Amino acid sequence: MTMIMKVEKLPKLFEEAAPILKALQDNGFEAYFVGGSVRDLLINRPINDIDIATSAYPEEIKQTFKKTVDTGIEHGTVTVIENKQTYEVTTFRTESEYQDFRRPDKVTFVKSLTEDLKRRDFTINALAMDANGEIIDLFGGLEDLDKQVIKAVGNPSERFHEDALRMMRAVRFQSQLDFGIEQHTKEAIIEHHELLSKIAVERVRDEFLKLGLGQGFKKGFASFIDFKLVEQVPVLNVYEAELRRLLGINFLPANEVAFWSMIAVCCQLSLAKIRKFLVQWKNSNKVKEEVLAIVELFDIMMVKEPTNRQLYHYGLTTLLQTIDLMRMFGEEVNATLLVDCYDQLLIKSRDELAIDGKILIEDLGLRPGPAIGQILYEVEEAILNHELENDLKAIKNYIELGDFHE
Ligand SMILES: Nc1ccn([C@@H]2O[C@H](COP(=O)(O)OP(=O)(O)OP(=O)(O)O)[C@@H](O)[C@H]2O)c(=O)n1
Numbered sequence: 001m002t003m004i005m006k007v008e009k010l011p012k013l014f015e016e017a018a019p020i021l022k023a024l025q026d027n028g029f030e031a032y033f034v035g036g037s038v039r040d041l042l043i044n045r046p047i048n049d050i051d052i053a054t055s056a057y058p059e060e061i062k063q064t065f066k067k068t069v070d071t072g073i074e075h076g077t078v079t080v081i082e083n084k085q086t087y088e089v090t091t092f093r094t095e096s097e098y099q100d101f102r103r104p105d106k107v108t109f110v111k112s113l114t115e116d117l118k119r120r121d122f123t124i125n126a127l128a129m130d131a132n133g134e135i136i137d138l139f140g141g142l143e144d145l146d147k148q149v150i151k152a153v154g155n156p157s158e159r160f161h162e163d164a165l166r167m168m169r170a171v172r173f174q175s176q177l178d179f180g181i182e183q184h185t186k187e188a189i190i191e192h193h194e195l196l197s198k199i200a201v202e203r204v205r206d207e208f209l210k211l212g213l214g215q216g217f218k219k220g221f222a223s224f225i226d227f228k229l230v231e232q233v234p235v236l237n238v239y240e241a242e243l244r245r246l247l248g249i250n251f252l253p254a255n256e257v258a259f260w261s262m263i264a265v266c267c268q269l270s271l272a273k274i275r276k277f278l279v280q281w282k283n284s285n286k287v288k289e290e291v292l293a294i295v296e297l298f299d300i301m302m303v304k305e306p307t308n309r310q311l312y313h314y315g316l317t318t319l320l321q322t323i324d325l326m327r328m329f330g331e332e333v334n335a336t337l338l339v340d341c342y343d344q345l346l347i348k349s350r351d352e353l354a355i356d357g358k359i360l361i362e363d364l365g366l367r368p369g370p371a372i373g374q375i376l377y378e379v380e381e382a383i384l385n386h387e388l389e390n391d392l393k394a395i396k397n398y399i400e401l402g403d404f405h406e
C-alpha cells in the first residue's frame with residue numbers, strides 16, 4: 001500500500017537543503033531527501049545528516065553545483081557544499097553485485113527512485129521526501145513508524161545477504177528508537193546470524209556502541225543476544241551468560257567509555273584481558289586508557305575507600321565515571337563524600353605543586369638524580385594528606401627539616 005502524506009512545515013535544516021533538490025530538478029533530474037533524516041523528522045528525533053538521492057549521475061551532480069567533494073564517487077556519492085553546509089548526494093543505485101556479504105564494491109546505478117528504495121534496509125529507512133515535504137512511502141514505512149517496528153524491505157534474507165551489518169543495524173535501531181522487530185525480519189537474523197562474522201569489526205563496533213547508548217538499550221541488547229549476533233563478535237561470544245546480567249542493570253551508560261567499562265566489568269575481565277578486548281574491537285588508545293583507569297578504580301573502590309593519592313591519580317572524570325559504574329551494578333557509593341574529598345585536595349596535578357625539580361636543585365642545592373623524584377613524591381604525598389600546605393616556603397621548610405639530604 002502506498003501512503004501519501006505531506007509535512008506542512010519543514011524544519012530549517014530541510015528548508016536550507018531544499019534549493020539543492022530544486023537545482024537538480026531545474027537541470028531535469030529527480031531528487032529527494034532519503035534515509036535516516038526523513039525517518040527522524042517524522043518521529044521528532046534530532047536530525048543527523050541530510051542525505052539526498054537523485055537520478056543525476058555523479059558527473060552531472062558535480063556540474064550542477066559550484067562546490068563539491070568526491071567523497072565516494074565509486075558508490076555514486078558526491079558531497080555538495082552550500083552555505084557552509086554539506087550534503088551527501090547519491091545517484092539512485094542498487095546493490096546488485098556483492099562480495100562476501102560485505103557492502104558491495106561495485107554499485108549499479110538505476111533510473112528510478114523505486115529501484116533505489118527497494119534495496120534499502122528497513123521500511124522506516126526507505127521513505128523519501130520531496131522538496132515540498134511530500135512523503136513517498138512505497139513499502140509501508142509510515143505505518144511501521146506508527147507501529148514502531150523495524151521491518152526489512154521486501155525479503156529480509158536478501159537484504160541481510162546484501163549487507164550482513166544490517167542485522168546489527170536492526171538491533172541498534174531497536175535500541176535507539178525503542179522499537180520492536182518484525183517477526184520475519186527477526187527470524188531472518190537468527191537464520192543468518194553467522195554472516196555477521198564476515199563484517200569488519202569497526203563497522204560492527206560502531207553499531208554496537210550506538211546500541212549501547214540507545215534509550216531502548218535493554219530491548220536492543222536482549223535481541224543482540226537472543227538473535228545470536230553475540231556469537232559472532234570477538235571476545236564477547238563466550239560471555240553470553242554474563243552479558244545477560246546487563247538486562248537487569250539500574251541505569252544506562254552515558255557515553256562511549258561508560259559503555260565499554262560496563263561491558264568489561266559485567267564480564268569480569270581482568271585488566272590484561274580488557275586491554276586485548278578493546279584492541280580486538282579496534283577501539284582508540286584514548287578509549288582504551290580511559291576504560292582501564294575506570295575499571296582499576298572500580299576494583300579499588302569495591303574493596304575500600306580510595307585514598308587521596310588515588311583520587312589525585314585518577315582525577316575527577318574517572319572518579320565520576322566509576323561512581324556511575326558502581327551504581328549501574330547496584331553498588332552503594334557515597335558520591336558526595338568522594339567528590340568532596342576530591343574537591344578538598346590542595347593540588348589536582350603535579351603542575352600545581354609550588355615546587356619543582358629545578359627549585360630543589362638551584363635553591364636547595366640538591367644533586368640531580370633519582371632522589372629528586374622521590375622528594376617531590378613525598379612532598380606531594382604530604383600535601384595530598386593535608387599535612388603540608390602547597391606553599392613554597394612551607395615546602396622548603398619541610399624538606400630542610402626532613403631527612404632528605406644524602
Ligand atoms: N547497510 C545499510 C546502510 C544504510 N542503508 C540506507 O542508507 C540510509 C543512510 O544510512 P546511515 O546514515 O548509515 O543510517 P541512517 O538510517 O541515516 O541512521 P543514522 O541516523 O544513524 O545516520 C539508511 O537510512 C538506509 O536507507 C541501507 O539500506 N543499508
Ligand SMILES: [Mg+2]
Pocket residue numbers: 035036037048049
Ligand atoms: Mg544517516
